[in-house]
Amino acid sequence: MQLSRANLADFVYFLAIARHQSFSRAGQEVGISASALSHAIKGLEGRIGVRLLNRTTRSVTLTAAGEELHQVISAPMQKMDQAMEVLNRYRDEPTGRIRLNLLSDAADLLLGPVLPVFNDRYPEIQVDVTATNLIVDVIGGGHDAGIRYGGTVPEDMIAQRLSADIRWVVVAAIEYLQRFGTPTHPTDLLRHRCLRIRLGNGNLYDWEFEQQGEQIAIAVPGMITIDETRAGLALARQGAGLMYLPEPVAAPLIERAELVTVLDDWASVGPGFYLYYSSHRQLPTGLRLLIELIRELQPLG
Known part of the structure; x- marks a missing residue:
């Protein structure tokens, strides 16, 4: 089978589906609807006479033929992307x-x-x-x-x-500190309500502190765990607990006195x-x- 313009476009669609294992997400990447994408792949399968995808209501996976096609065309298609970027450098208006x-x-x-x-x-x-x-x-x-x-x-x-x-600080609402007191040493956090942080790999983050060469990591207690800064700020502003975060994120709220910093002398600096x-x-x-x-x-x- 000779390479045609239709097959070349369908190969682009096929690689997007292979990456996302989803017609809807692949369609968002290439800029067409999931139904149009499915129709294009069915047309490719019909022209070559080989099924490339296993489709169920919940998943999309590659057949053995699809796996082999993916291995063969991935590198050449990537080189074509690189070629377009080379040409883009010569355009008056980058696109x-x-x-x-x-x-x-x-x-x-x-x-x-x-x-x-x-x-x-x-x-x-x-x-x-x-x-x-x-x-x-x-x-x-x-x-x-x-x-x-x-x-x-x-x-x-x-x-x-x-x-x-970036400097990392601990903040709280004034109402929280009036109710539970102000920590003066990182170990005081063990007696406080803290908004624990879940990292992107699923692990809980130990809050890190440093002062004059001394470094401490505290596995803080707390009944609330967050994985996103904005959600934590909404809770901290309502007095739900102490929060550990990058200082530039908290700066506007600190300037408006909606939050205050504690343990300033122990603030650490990270990449x-x-x-x-x-x-x-x-x-x-x-x-x-x-x-x-x-x-x-x-x-x-």
């Missing part, structure tokens, strides 16, 4: 789409101030953002890059720093935000321009 997977903190602190300027400067570049605190395979999920704190970037990725290191992408992929032009703009505007210093 295309970049897909980012990032923490909600990064969406707030980095992209919030930057993307409006980016849209004005590069109106032909689409930005597709997925904000999640779960640790995911960003490349396998169809994203061009991820943004995480430096200490959580996968080792097999190329990482580029986007911000200075800032890093953007990371696969070492096997060429950096897309849009992504390079976004990195340059973040470094130009320096929303976090």
Whole structure:
């Protein structure tokens, strides 16, 4: 069977389905409906006379033939993507789409101030953002890059720093401190109500403190566990407990006296935000321009 324009387009659809194992999510990536995507794959299967996908009401998996096709065409299609990025560098107006997977903190602190300027400067570049605190395979999920704190970037990725290191603080509502008292040492937290933090890998995070070379990690108690900063802030403002978070996130609420910091002398500093992408992929032009703009505007210093 000769390669035709229809088959080439269907191969793109097939790879998206293989990545997401879902017609709806793959359709969002390639910009067509799930039903149109299903129709296109059925047409491809009909033309080649081989079933590529196992479909049930709950899942989509590759057949043996689909697995082999995936192995054969993945690398060439990736090289075609890279070729388009090479050509984009020669355009007067950069175009295309970049897909980012990032923490909600990064969406707030980095992209919030930057993307409006980016849209004005590069109106032909689409930005597709997925904000999640779960640790995911960003490349396998169809994203061009991820943004995480430096200490959580996968080792097999190329990482580029986007911000200075970040100070972490403990905050509470004044009403909470009036009711339960103010901790003066990290070990005092063991007698307080704390909003525990669940990391993207499912583990609970021990709050970290440092003072004059002394470092302490506390497995804080608490009946409430959170995995997202905004949810925790809503609870902390209502007096639900003490919260541990990046200082820039809490700064507006502290300025309005909705929250106050405690244990300031023990505040620790952690790695800032890093953007990371696969070492096997060429950096897309849009992504390079976004990195340059973040470094130009320096929303976090």
